[in-house]
Each structure stands twice: as structure tokens, then as C-alpha cells.
Amino acid sequence: MYSLLLVGLFLNNYSSAHSSADTLLLDTVVYLETPEGICLALRPAGLPVRVLAFAIDLLLRAALLAFAGAAWLYLGKFGLGLASISAFLLLWGYMVLFEVFNQGRSPGKQIMGLQVIYSDGTPINWSGSLTRNLLRMIDLLPFAYCIGILCMLNSARFQRLGDLVAGTLVIYEVRPTQRKSLAEVTASPSAYPLTRSEQHALLNFAERQQQLPKQRSEELAAIIAPALHIEPAQAVSGLYAIARSILGLR
Amino acid sequence: MKQAHFETLQHSTWQAFAKKVQALDKGHAQAEHIQDFAQDYRRICQHLALAKQRGYSEPLIEDLQQLVWQGHQQFYRHKSPTLERLLSFLIVDFPSTMRQQWRCIAVSAALFFASFALMAVLTRLFPNLIYQLISPAQVAHMESMYDPAQRLLGPISLRNHQDDWVMFGFYIINNIGIAFQTFASGLVFGLGSVFFLLFNGLHIGAIAGHLTRIGYGETFWPFVLGHGAFELTAVVIAGAAGLKLGAALIAPGAISRVAALRAASTVSITLMGGAIIFLLLAAFIEAYWSSSNSIAVAIKISVGCGLWLLVLIYLLTSGRIRHAP
Numbered sequence: 231m232y233s234l235l236l237v238g239l240f241l242n243n244y245s246s247a248h249s250s251a252d253t254l255l256l257d258t259v260v261y262l263e264t265p266e267g268i269c270l271a272l273r274p275a276g277l278p279v280r281v282l283a284f285a286i287d288l289l290l291r292a293a294l295l296a297f298a299g300a301a302w303l304y305l306g307k308f309g310l311g312l313a314s315i316s317a318f319l320l321l322w323g324y325m326v327l328f329e330v331f332n333q334g335r336s337p338g339k340q341i342m343g344l345q346v347i348y349s350d351g352t353p354i355n356w357s358g359s360l361t362r363n364l365l366r367m368i369d370l371l372p373f374a375y376c377i378g379i380l381c382m383l384n385s386a387r388f389q390r391l392g393d394l395v396a397g398t399l400v401i402y403e404v405r406p407t408q409r410k411s412l413a414e415v416t417a418s419p420s421a422y423p424l425t426r427s428e429q430h431a432l433l434n435f436a437e438r439q440q441q442l443p444k445q446r447s448e449e450l451a452a453i454i455a456p457a458l459h460i461e462p463a464q465a466v467s468g469l470y471a472i473a474r475s476i477l478g479l480r
Numbered sequence: 481m482k483q484a485h486f487e488t489l490q491h492s493t494w495q496a497f498a499k500k501v502q503a504l505d506k507g508h509a510q511a512e513h514i515q516d517f518a519q520d521y522r523r524i525c526q527h528l529a530l531a532k533q534r535g536y537s538e539p540l541i542e543d544l545q546q547l548v549w550q551g552h553q554q555f556y557r558h559k560s561p562t563l564e565r566l567l568s569f570l571i572v573d574f575p576s577t578m579r580q581q582w583r584c585i586a587v588s589a590a591l592f593f594a595s596f597a598l599m600a601v602l603t604r605l606f607p608n609l610i611y612q613l614i615s616p617a618q619v620a621h622m623e624s625m626y627d628p629a630q631r632l633l634g635p636i637s638l639r640n641h642q643d644d645w646v647m648f649g650f651y652i653i654n655n656i657g658i659a660f661q662t663f664a665s666g667l668v669f670g671l672g673s674v675f676f677l678l679f680n681g682l683h684i685g686a687i688a689g690h691l692t693r694i695g696y697g698e699t700f701w702p703f704v705l706g707h708g709a710f711e712l713t714a715v716v717i718a719g720a721a722g723l724k725l726g727a728a729l730i731a732p733g734a735i736s737r738v739a740a741l742r743a744a745s746t747v748s749i750t751l752m753g754g755a756i757i758f759l760l761l762a763a764f765i766e767a768y769w770s771s772s773n774s775i776a777v778a779i780k781i782s783v784g785c786g787l788w789l790l791v792l793i794y795l796l797t798s799g800r801i802r803h804a805p
Contacts, residue, residue: 264525264548264552264556265556266521266522266525266526266548267525267529268525268528268529268548270545270548270549270552271545314652314653315652315653317653318652318653318656318657322656322657322660333505333553347553348558350556351552351553351556352553352556352557352558353553353557353558355557355558356753357558357745357746357749357750357753358558360749360752360753361745361748361749364660364663364664364752365664365667366664367660367661367664367665368664368665368667368668391667394738394741395667395725395741395742395745396742396745397742397745404545404546404549404550405546406543406546407539407542407543407546409539409540409543410539426535427535429535430535430537430538433536433537433538434537434538437537437538437539476482476483477482477483477484477537478481478482478483478484478485479484
């Protein structure tokens with residue numbers, strides 16, 4: 231058992247050494263460079279959310295198995311054959327079939343907004359899914375996924391042993407975001423030329439207006455307002471006006 | 481260019497691309513969706529790069545990133561699974577991988593068949609040896625399964641029914657489970673695979689030796705011969721796939737262990753794919769053919785030998801010439 235743990239720790243030290251060289255920030259985001267020279271940000275899913283997804287899958291499989299058991303009761307021997315085949319499919323095929331045919335998402339993962347992909351960003355297929363799910367057998371040793379969990383916690387990208395061997399990642403699905411419109415104030419340029427990062431900070435502030443409570447917006451705006459020669463009373467709307475002018479809106 | 485202007489100029493391009501991607505995601509793509517996909521995808525990539533470089537706002541960048549991601553998922557993928565893939569896997573990929581990996585196969589086969597033969601001979605010489613490995617109750621159980629007086633042979637005889645379906649399910653679960661175990665435990669430096677190969681070899685060898693000794697050989701051997709061609713080969717293949725993983729971990733060569741494992745896993749999973757197909761075939765034969773005691777022994781043995789020959793010919797010759805798919 232210890233040797234297995236060592237395998238996991240050993241492999242992870244290798245992979246984390248590689249990834250930490252690219253990103254020095256303390257963050258779990260994985261940057262994937264595409265052949266077009268674009269950096270895509272992927273967010274690997276950590277332990278708790280994956281445990282939840284697994285629990286949902288487990289419950290669902292238990293329910294399906296109960297149905298198969300009912301088939302056994304009502305259909306007699308043919309039902310028993312059916313039940314045993316479906317038990318087998320639920321045990322070994324459930325994850326693989328869903329991952330291959332449902333864009334890397336088992337029902338549990340889909341509910342939790344997770345997705346399995348190859349670590350090069352391509353969609354998962356038969357061989358990757360089979361590998362990671364067959365090696366689940368090792369991850370769940372000695373009990374309750376101890377090896378998988380330790381391996382995952384020690385990995386920069388939350389990969390269990392099966393993921394490491396198959397070269398797969400479990401990430402948060404990239405979902406479309408709802409764009410919020412900016413506050414309707416008349417645009418007015420800033421009193422001083424702003425650097426790019428300053429402009430960016432103002433834009434971010436303005437675009438987050440619906441997420442921030444009013445008091446917090448005022449608090450934040452009050453810090454910067456004097457430097458931009460804005461009246462403290464209109465600090466928030468003044469910053470919105472500058473943001474609109476940066477965007478080129480009227 | 482200010483962000484608002486940029487957005488109004490490009491908005492229609494992005495929407496059109498989003499529609500294309502959605503159609504492709506849902507799998508009902510028309511010719512119009514595929515046409516110019518590559519150009520559109522690269523254009524969106526360029527827009528994203530521009531947006532980042534010009535310091536446009538975060539939500540716009542996130543939107544573009546999401547579009548690029550969806551395009552990327554459609555544009556770059558490993559070969560798609562189709563019927564052609566399955567055929568080319570069966571005819572070319574699997575047998576040629578088997579021949580390529582003959583060292584692992586040889587080691588695995590040696591472990592399994594040597595322990596099988598050793599135990600079969602030893603049980604004939606020392607009748608009590610079997611009880612070191614298998615409990616007396618289980619031995620009695622085995623004896624009743626292969627009693628020549630039975631109408632049906634093997635595990636099927638115990639359950640007192642004619643429904644082959646049930647046993648088909650039972651064999652699949654049991655045998656594929658064993659094969660999966662043998663493979664996956666190979667990740668423990670190959671030790672698990674070695675253990676399961678030896679364990680299964682000794683176990684089956686002991687039963688074979690014992691049943692032959694007490695005179696049930698004429699029911700046991702014809703029973704095993706037919707589906708054994710697929711089942712025993714599949715166990716050996718699964719063992720070889722596990723050993724391959726273990727070997728990559730022990731001696732990765734000039735690459736890192738993770739990279740070595742990843743490379744080994746593509747080979748191993750090809751082997752396992754073949755093993756699964758073999759086990760399905762074996763379960764089918766075992767449930768419908770081997771278990772019947774009404775077929776003459778001579779026919780069963782000749783069919784069994786024929787199947788072994790077939791498997792050997794398939795593994796040795798298939799896919800040596802590559803055809804266009």
C-alpha cells in the first residue's frame with residue numbers, strides 16, 4: 231500500500247515541478263496554449279466538488295441497480311441475466327459511456343458543472359476514458375479512495391493516479407457568461423491620461439457594478455476618487471463615466 | 481480602436497460562430513456550419529489576442545475565451561469513434577499491437593501457462609495439494625459441476641435452469657472483472673499483474689489437474705477448450721497490458737515517469753480493448769456452446785482446437801498489410 235502512495239507522490243512531484251515553472255502565482259488555473267497562440271485558462275476541479283459529483287453518480291447507480299433488481303423479481307431468469315449484465319455495465323461502463331458520449335460528463339459531473347478532458351484540451355475519447363476508469367481500481371485502495379485522494383491533493387492539477395496515466399483533467403466546464411450592461415451615466419474622460427492597467431482596473435470596477443454591494447462600491451470608489459479629481463459625493467458615478475469613455479461609449 | 485466600436489463591428493461574426501459551434505455540439509451540423517469553420521475559428525482567436533493586447537475589459541475577454549474554447553473542442557480532437565474505427569481496430573490495430581508487444585505477451589503467457597501446467601502436474605502427483613489452494617467445499621462444488629452425469633456443464637449446472645442469458649451475464653461479470661483487476665493492478669510496479677496471473681494460473685491448473693485425476697477429464701477439457709481460446713488469451717493479454725504499465729514505471733528510460741506511463745497506457749488500452757472483445761466472445765461461447773453436454777466430445781474438442789488455431793492465425797497474420805480505411 232505504501233509503495234502505491236509513493237508512486238502517486240512520486241509522479242505528482244514530477245508533474246507539479248513542470249507546471250509550477252509556467253505559473254508562479256498561487257492559483258489552480260491551468261493555462262493551455264493553443265496552436266493559434268492563444269492562452270486558454272482552464273480551472274481544474276478540486277477534491278470536494280469531485281466527491282460530490284461522485285456521490286451523485288453513486289446514488290444514481292444505486293437507484294438504477296434497484297430497478298435492475300426489480301426486473302429480476304418480475305421477469306424471472308431472463309430478468310436475472312438482464313440484472314447481472316446491467317450491474318456489470320453500471321460498475322464498469324457507466325462512467326466510460328457517459329464520458330465518451332456526453333462530452334466528458336457523467337450525470338454527477340454534469341450537475342456539478344464538471345467535465346473530463348485530455349490535458350491538452352481535446353475532448354476525451356474511448357481510450358482515455360477507459361484508462362482513467364479502469365485504474366479507478368487502484369485509486370480506491372485501500373479503502374474509500376485513499377490513494378486517489380492523497381494523489382489528487384498532492385497534485386497541482388488535482389489528478390488522481392488514473393488521470394495521471396490517462397493524461398486527463400477534470401475541469402470546471404467553460405460556461406457562457408451573461409454580459410452585464412454598464413450603468414447609464416454620461417461618459418466623461420478622466421482628468422489625467424491613464425495607463426493601461428489603470429484603465430483595466432476602472433473597467434473591471436464598472437463591469438462588476440451588479441456584483442458589488444452599493445456600500446462596497448462607494449468604499450472602493452472613495453479610495454481612488456481624490457487622485458482623479460472627482461467629487462467624493464459622485465465618486466461611483468464619476469468612475470462609471472470614465473469607464474464608459476474608456477470603452478468608447480457615450 | 482475603442483472597445484465599444486470593436487464590439488459593434490465584430491458582434492455579428494461572434495454570433496454566427498457561436499451558432500455554428502452550438503450546431504456542432506448538438507451533432508446536427510449542416511454543410512453551412514462546417515464551411516469556413518477553420519477561418520472563423522482563427523479569426524475569433526485573433527480577436528481574442530487583440531482584445532487582450534489592447535486591454536479590453538474582462539467580460540469581453542471571457543466571452544471570447546469561451547467561444548475559442550468551444551471552437552477548440554470542435555476543431556482539435558483525437559480520432560472520432562465510428563464503425564470504421566472499430567473495424568480498423570479489430571483488423572489492424574489490435575493484432576499488430578499484440579505482435580509489437582510480444583515481449584510483454586510472452587512474459588505474461590509464460591507466467592500464466594507455466595503456473596497452470598506446474599499446478600496441473602503437481603495435483604496429479606500429490607492429490608492433497610489442491611486443498612492447500614482451494615477449500616474442500618469449493619472442490620466438491622467443482623466436482624459436481626463437471627460430473628459426466630450432468631446434462632449441463634460448468635457453473636451453469638448448479639443453478640438448475642436452462643436460461644443461457646443468466647450465465648452469459650454471470651460469465652461476463654466474472655471474467656471481465658478478473659481481466660480488469662489483472663490489468664489495473666499492474667500499476668503497482670507490475671506486481672499486481674504478476675500476482676493475478678500466477679494466482680489464476682495456479683487456481684485453474686489445480687482444478688484441471690484434480691478433475692482429470694478423478695476421471696472427469698472427458699467433460700472438463702472439452703468444456704474448457706472452446707471458450708478457453710478466447711478467455712485464457714484474454715487473461716494473458718490483460719496481464720501483458722498491466723506488465724507494460726509496471727515496466728514503464730520501473731524503467732521509464734530517458735523520459736519522465738508520467739510521460740512513460742502515458743505512452744504505455746495508449747498501448748495497454750489497445751490491448752485491453754481487444755481483451756474485452758475476446759472476453760465477450762468467450763462468455764458467449766461458454767454460455768451457449770461449452771456448457772451443453774449433448775454435443776459429442778469429439779466435435780467439441782475439434783471445434784475447440786479450431787478456435788485456438790483461429791485465434792493464433794488472427795493474432796499472427798491480421799493487419800500485416802495496411803489497407804486504406
